[in-house]
Amino acid sequence: xxxxxxxxxxxxxxxxxxxxxxxxxxxxxxxxxxxxxxxxxxxxxxxxxxxxxxxxxxxxxxxxxxxxxxxxxxxxxxxxxxxxxxxxxxxxxxxxxxxxxxxxxxxxxxxxxxxxxxxxxxxxxxxxxxxxxxxxxxxxxxxxxxxxxxxxxxxxxxxxxxxxxxxxxxxxxxxxxxxxxxxxxxxxxxxxxxxxxxxxxxxxxxxxxxxxxxxxxxxxxxxxxxxxxxxxxxxxxxxxxxxxxxxxxxxxxxxxxxxxxxxxxxxxxxxxxxxxxxxxxxxxxxxxxxxxxxxxxxxxxxxxxxxxxxxxxxxxxxxxxxxxxxxxxxxxxxxxxxxxxxxxxxxxxxxxxxxxxxxxxxxxxxxxxxxxxxxxxxxxxx
Amino acid sequence: xxxxxxxxxxxxxxxxxxxxxxxxxxxxxxxxxxxxxxxxxxxxxxxxxxxxxxxxxxxxxxxxxxxxxxxxxxxxxxxxxxxxxxxxxxxxxxxxxxxxxxxxxxxxxxxxxxxxxxxxxxxxxxxxxxxxxxxxxxxxxxxxxxxxxxxxxxxxxxxxxxxxxxxxxxxxxxxxxxxxxxxxxxxxxxxxxxxxxxxxxxxxxxxxxxxxxxxxxxxxxxxxxxxxxxxxxxxxxxxxxxxxxxxxxxxxxxxxxxxxxxxxxxxxxxxxxxxxxxxxxxxxxxxxxxxxxxxxxxxxxxxxxxxxxxxxxxxxxxxxxxxxxxxxxxxxxxxxxxxxxxxxxxxxxxxxxxxxxxxxxxxxxxxxxxxxxxxxxxxxxxxxxxxxxxxxxxxxxxxxxxxxxxxxxxxxxxxxxxxxxxxxxxxxxxxxxxxxxxxxxxxxxxxxxxxxxxxxxxxxxxxxxxxxxxxxxxxxxxxxxxxxxxxxxxxxxxxxxxxxxxxxxxxxxxxxxxxxxxxxxxxxxxxxxxxxxxxxxxxxxxxxxxxxxxxxxxxxxxxxxxxxxxxxxxxxxxxxxxxxxxxxxxxxxxxxxxxxxxxxxxxxxxxxxxx
Numbered sequence: 001x002x003x004x005x006x007x008x009x010x011x012x013x014x015x016x017x018x019x020x021x022x023x024x025x026x027x028x029x030x031x032x033x034x035x036x037x038x039x040x041x042x043x044x045x046x047x048x049x050x051x052x053x054x055x056x057x058x059x060x061x062x063x064x065x066x067x068x069x070x071x072x073x074x075x076x077x078x079x080x081x082x083x084x085x086x087x088x089x090x091x092x093x094x095x096x097x098x099x100x101x102x103x104x105x106x107x108x109x110x111x112x113x114x115x116x117x118x119x120x121x122x123x124x125x126x127x128x129x130x131x132x133x134x135x136x137x138x139x140x141x142x143x144x145x146x147x148x149x150x151x152x153x154x155x156x157x158x159x160x161x162x163x164x165x166x167x168x169x170x171x172x173x174x175x176x177x178x179x180x181x182x183x184x185x186x187x188x189x190x191x192x193x194x195x196x197x198x199x200x201x202x203x204x205x206x207x208x209x210x211x212x213x214x215x216x217x218x219x220x221x222x223x224x225x226x227x228x229x230x231x232x233x234x235x236x237x238x239x240x241x242x243x244x245x246x247x248x249x250x251x252x253x254x255x256x257x258x259x260x261x262x263x264x265x266x267x268x269x270x271x272x273x274x275x276x277x278x279x280x281x282x283x284x285x286x287x288x289x290x291x292x293x294x295x296x297x298x299x300x301x302x303x304x305x306x307x308x309x310x311x312x313x314x315x316x317x318x319x320x321x322x323x324x325x326x327x328x329x330x331x332x333x334x335x336x337x338x339x340x341x342x343x344x345x346x347x348x349x350x351x352x353x354x355x356x357x358x359x360x361x362x363x364x365x366x367x368x369x370x371x372x373x374x375x376x377x378x379x380x381x382x
Numbered sequence: 383x384x385x386x387x388x389x390x391x392x393x394x395x396x397x398x399x400x401x402x403x404x405x406x407x408x409x410x411x412x413x414x415x416x417x418x419x420x421x422x423x424x425x426x427x428x429x430x431x432x433x434x435x436x437x438x439x440x441x442x443x444x445x446x447x448x449x450x451x452x453x454x455x456x457x458x459x460x461x462x463x464x465x466x467x468x469x470x471x472x473x474x475x476x477x478x479x480x481x482x483x484x485x486x487x488x489x490x491x492x493x494x495x496x497x498x499x500x501x502x503x504x505x506x507x508x509x510x511x512x513x514x515x516x517x518x519x520x521x522x523x524x525x526x527x528x529x530x531x532x533x534x535x536x537x538x539x540x541x542x543x544x545x546x547x548x549x550x551x552x553x554x555x556x557x558x559x560x561x562x563x564x565x566x567x568x569x570x571x572x573x574x575x576x577x578x579x580x581x582x583x584x585x586x587x588x589x590x591x592x593x594x595x596x597x598x599x600x601x602x603x604x605x606x607x608x609x610x611x612x613x614x615x616x617x618x619x620x621x622x623x624x625x626x627x628x629x630x631x632x633x634x635x636x637x638x639x640x641x642x643x644x645x646x647x648x649x650x651x652x653x654x655x656x657x658x659x660x661x662x663x664x665x666x667x668x669x670x671x672x673x674x675x676x677x678x679x680x681x682x683x684x685x686x687x688x689x690x691x692x693x694x695x696x697x698x699x700x701x702x703x704x705x706x707x708x709x710x711x712x713x714x715x716x717x718x719x720x721x722x723x724x725x726x727x728x729x730x731x732x733x734x735x736x737x738x739x740x741x742x743x744x745x746x747x748x749x750x751x752x753x754x755x756x757x758x759x760x761x762x763x764x765x766x767x768x769x770x771x772x773x774x775x776x777x778x779x780x781x782x783x784x785x786x787x788x789x790x791x792x793x794x795x796x797x798x799x800x801x802x803x804x805x806x807x808x809x810x811x812x813x814x815x816x817x818x819x820x821x822x823x824x825x826x827x828x829x830x831x832x833x834x835x836x837x838x839x840x841x842x843x844x845x846x847x848x849x850x851x852x853x854x855x856x857x858x859x860x861x862x863x864x865x866x867x868x869x870x871x872x873x874x875x876x877x878x879x880x881x882x883x884x885x886x887x888x889x890x891x892x893x894x895x896x897x898x899x900x901x902x903x904x905x906x907x908x909x910x911x912x913x914x915x916x917x918x919x920x921x922x923x924x925x926x927x928x929x930x931x932x933x934x935x936x937x938x939x940x941x942x943x944x945x946x947x948x949x950x951x952x953x954x955x956x957x958x959x960x961x962x963x964x965x966x967x968x969x970x971x972x973x974x975x976x977x978x979x980x981x982x983x984x985x986x987x988x989x990x991x992x993x
Contacts, residue, residue: 055596186915213641244497251515252515253513270498
């Protein structure tokens, strides 16, 4: 170690350490640029999972966004300006969405934000977006309280109460005694709460229920107990991978009756295989839909990615298009997007024609549809 | 009931196969290999790729996967574990965490993040007993477990290299002097264990039927719990532990539901450690084991800091950072400070008293929840809520951890890890108070005497004041008589006890003090996020704070602050490259641990430590 007699080594190190830490902070701050947003590219921020346990959904979003971006920019973007995304990996972790939100709010080139994937991750960041007056478009956040975050928190997602009212209705047509398993997350518990409420109204008896931890790989013990309660059907409230796990293990413990659950994603269908045949889910979209507009979308998606689109591709595709439509209506600024969301009418692949309710900041009067798994494809029941 | 037992037995078999690898490595190198889960997940995904994409047969796949996984284990040993064999044991442990992180992310990048079905190369449900179906795959897995167990046990007992492995496990230095090529033996152990990990990946993949690159964490933890239950270092113990864990879990989950799974798993772990510290089949660990965080022969001393230097630095940061930094930088800075508060106080436990605790998420969660609930539901003033949070965290954690302090070495780390998980599981299940998985929304910003700290700058400065207080208190304790006593416990427990120091009480005291500040740190985090739920306080959080103090040089409060700057700041810097962010983080972590196992805030001793 070379020594400078004027400055004792430890002091120099201390100063160096402090400089290093301050400059690290400065550097992180310097990442946010604040160019004026009047010309050039228009940016939307995406806060979503690229790594971690929910990375699969980030991948599905990316496909939807890519297709939407391609079409948007071919059609002249927003007032002739190119549209691009600034994607930040949040791992859908509420600890990380807050700094990301701050970053987007600071970055004046971002005119609206998309995401996050899970409702808690979005809700944690809502105060930052609302204080910063940047629209937070939580397009997969079905938790009812998400849009209570403030007048900048919007979601096209059908809320859980609506989903579960329909779900209970469809269950009641097939079974009067059911066993229920639900994901041990805010989403799963809320879904179960609404399902129980509507089940009671529709005369369904829940003979057994248990949560499932999101990282469980073996749920046979609860399925055995659920089977022993002699239900006429099994209901699963959760996502795709856990739904596939449940239905496969349900068949392994010898339950061969009706299953309601899983998710309308190609992943669920592949993972669950033949065990899920006849499964009934809530969906917003089926690639088998004969509507020419949907067939056009399915064709383009297939050409680009070689697979059928699922709900999460559609959510992302529609979300970006809605925000671009809003900006085209109100102007490519933060306030313009808000104005557009309030005033415009939209037409999505998933929801069809809709407008936002000004109080709830959710779509008015839309409902999910009943899809049944037949020959490895989810098709509408009617 | 028969059905449940059978389900538990089959699942336990999967645990047993994973546990064997973990216990083998622990036995030989005395390192808890946190990368084992990642190697296991790699085995699953790699086998999927070979079978589903390349169309290889199952048997070819087994050979290739075992070979490549073994190679991977060899690399982990050479790169991460072996160079640290003279460093503190915790450095090697954290190096395996970093290695696991790197492997997991590489697998995600190469093979994609999605969950995928494992090809049905063997029938998985062609038999039935009672109401449970199982398959040839399960029988083959069972046969493999038994063969592996018998083979390994026989090899260790009678084989030439087996003898060398056992000798190395007992005393590496003596083994080396007797002419045993210790490095080669340790390489061998890693290769065998990781090959088995890959093999487990294939059969557990078949059993689970759906696999994903991130499945390693939970599999590794369960295997680790099973190995500890059976007795770390014992091969038959690992198998027994696997089956015991599988059956207890199945019966418990059948009874109480899957929401209690982690509570059951880690509750069993703690119960075993308390009642039979060495596990079911191993001898109780002797007290003479070296302090885990290695203050004893540590090759570095912390760099001393004068109070005026610290005060000046705090003033510069408090005034300067808000001037040069945007609000994003301040938000990150505030997180850095909250973690620093937690880490600074942990230097008393890890640095002074020499006890590694990997369950700090427990007291952090208690602090965050107490303060959040008091301010949301009961309108308590901020300062009173934080003070109560600090006390609650200290009291509850101390009561839960009370039986731990008669353990030593790795067992303290393992037991506190369990307690951390159990604490958070209780919080999640105590829904009437904590709202469980729903989480707590709308935690108000701090308000003191009517002034609301809602801007980024205000919060940053407020937290900085808390950090300054923490440093003052911790530094004062370290300088005091109490600090000397704590250091004596950490340096040489036997000598301390011989001098009449009640080492258990002092360990507990150090832990209680650190829990106070962890509670404060947790409360501040909660008020900053405005939202908390139980998943915030996961094992990753516990490992993060341990990494922070190890990085800073376990004993130094200022080092802990620096560690926090690096470990919280760096991942934010890497946001520039989101795809490889976590990967780069793992690499940097590994490099720092590899080249500065004594921490950043230390310098080399002038007199080299004699062994």
